[in-house]
């Protein structure tokens with residue numbers, strides 16, 4: 001019995017560690033990216049659809065930024081250690097533009113990281129300005145504890 005204790009302790013730790021990592025890469029919660037923008041994902045339903053809010057640290061024009069709604073979708077899986085791909089749209093409430101993000105959640109050294117790329121479509125008044133209306137970029141998000 002005395003010898004069995006370390007075995008069960010190790011088993012518990014191994015299963016426990018797996019359990020913890022299975023919990024990881026849930027998109028729900030508060031995130032901050034490399035620009036200092038804050039994002040909150042409020043709920044993810046069984047289909048992987050989610051809603052949230054985005055508070056950007058930067059904007060194209062010097063305006064007062066506002067918290068803006070986002071709508072997204074992620075792949076769901078029963079697999080432990082699932083690192084889901086996802087996408088979401090941010091409907092900026094303080095500008096005429098729309099951003100779409102696509103990415104994947106990874107667990108790196110026990111910490112979740114969201115690797116994303118985005119397209120930001122700005123409004124232009126004329127067709128001849130279409131060529132300059134879309135920006136592209138990359139953001140990395142970390143969970144705010």
Ligand code: BTN
Nearest residue numbers: 037056059060061092095097099
């Ligand atoms: C606008 O300026 O028209 C709306 C704000 C755009 C903010 C962009 S979206 C991509 C990039 N990542 C961020 O966190 N903010 C900028």
